[in-house]
Amino acid sequence: MSLNHVRPWRNIYRRKSRQIMVGKVAVGGDAPISVQTMTNTLTHDVAATIAQVQRCADAGADIVRISTPDEASTAALKQICAASPVPIVADIHFHYKRAIEAAEAGAACLRINPGNIGDASRVREVIKAAKDHGCSIRIGVNAGSLERHLLEKYGEPCPDAMVESGLDHIKILQDNDFHEFKISVKASDVFLAAAAYQALADATDAPIHLGITEAGGLTSGTVKSAVGLGNLLWNGIGDTLRVSLSADPVEEVKVGYEILKSLGLRHRGVTIISCPSCARQGFDVIKTVSALEDRLAHVTTSMSLSIIGCVVNGPGEALMTDIGFTGGGNGSGMVYLAGKQVHKLGNERMIDEIVSLVEQKAAEIQATEAAAAEAAE
Helix, strand or coil: CCCCCCCHHHCCCCCCCCCEEECCEEECCCCCCEEEEECCCCCCCHHHHHHHHHHHHHCCCCEEEEECCCHHHHHHHHHHHHHCCCCEEEEECCCHHHHHHHHHHCCCEEEECCCCCCCHHHHHHHHHHHHHHCCEEEEEEEHHHCCHHHHHHHCCCCHHHHHHHHHHHHHHHHHCCCCCEEEEEECCCHHHHHHHHHHHHHHCCCCEEECCCCCCCHHHHHHHHHHHHHHHHHCCCCCEEECCCCCCHHHHHHHHHHHHHHCCCCCCCEEEEECCCCCCCCCCHHHHHHHHHHHCCCCCCCEEEEEECCCCCHHHHHHCCCEEEEECCCCEEEEEECCEEEEEEEHHHHHHHHHHHHHHHHHHHHHHHHHHHHHHC
16 A cells, blocks of 8 residues: 555555466555455356356455366356456365366366365366466465374464465475465464464465455454454455355455455445444434445445534544534534535435435546546556
8 A cells, every 4th residue: 555654653564475367357466455255156057156246246356266166067167257257266175177177167266275185296287277278376275174294293273384285385386387376374263364374474475365264154254354354454464355254245345345445455435434323313323324335335436424423523523534424403414525514414314415425426536537547648
């Protein structure tokens, strides 16, 4: 991210990594941190899988991963990849031939798990397929499926074991003159994952894929992921991420963006700053915010909106946001634009008017950006 000289305590210094391509998406280097998710449809159900990929892409997913557990799945992958608006990563476990088939079907990246893909000769066959078809590779180390010899050596999954597993497979790829790879060292334990990623970041310049695997349901998994991934991102570690939730994949995309937005690392859509509400509120804050989140989901332009129930913090928050509304008395509140009071507004018209103001602001920002891009050409 760019340095903030006015507020240096907001600066995040990203780790320097090599850049690779996952299809059309750059990962690593100075590329934006990309957001991934994974489908949970049956891959051989082509229509359902394409529909889910499209919903995820509409929510902002840069890359979508798809499990390919059998030949029917890799056979379906060709049609899915052709229809997908974003690069597809084929998720490979146990059967290295599925990786070869996925590369032939058009996958942009092959995710292989060192703990279950097989010996070096099989990995070399996967590498050849990746080279032949222009795929990148993700080395996906997982604490729950480490190689037997590493578990015997270390006694249990630990950061050293996970990093050693990853570095062993990096060496295989490099020995075969393959360098278009990224790597992850995931665990469901936040402490284990964070420690492994920190050690990995010091050991390689490869792009790093972040994730807390099997994080849990929507609420618990979001909290766990925010703690683990937020800590790493704040320290400059991570080039792409997936939030793993037992929930609709679209929710993974939303949470991923919210984590990045909270750290100023990506900006997409409306960031709503709202109070938890209390007896001072001049309107129903919770219902209002819920309605606005739903009605503003289509806005992809980055901007900020403050919805505060009373005048204790409302005016101050409005100073820092593009659009603001602060509750007052007698069934009305105050509208702010760019931190300045504009007019009072009745609570009954608040949601419609705020949506209109946000859409107008989005159109203004888009027009300004388009004019700047045209002038630069």
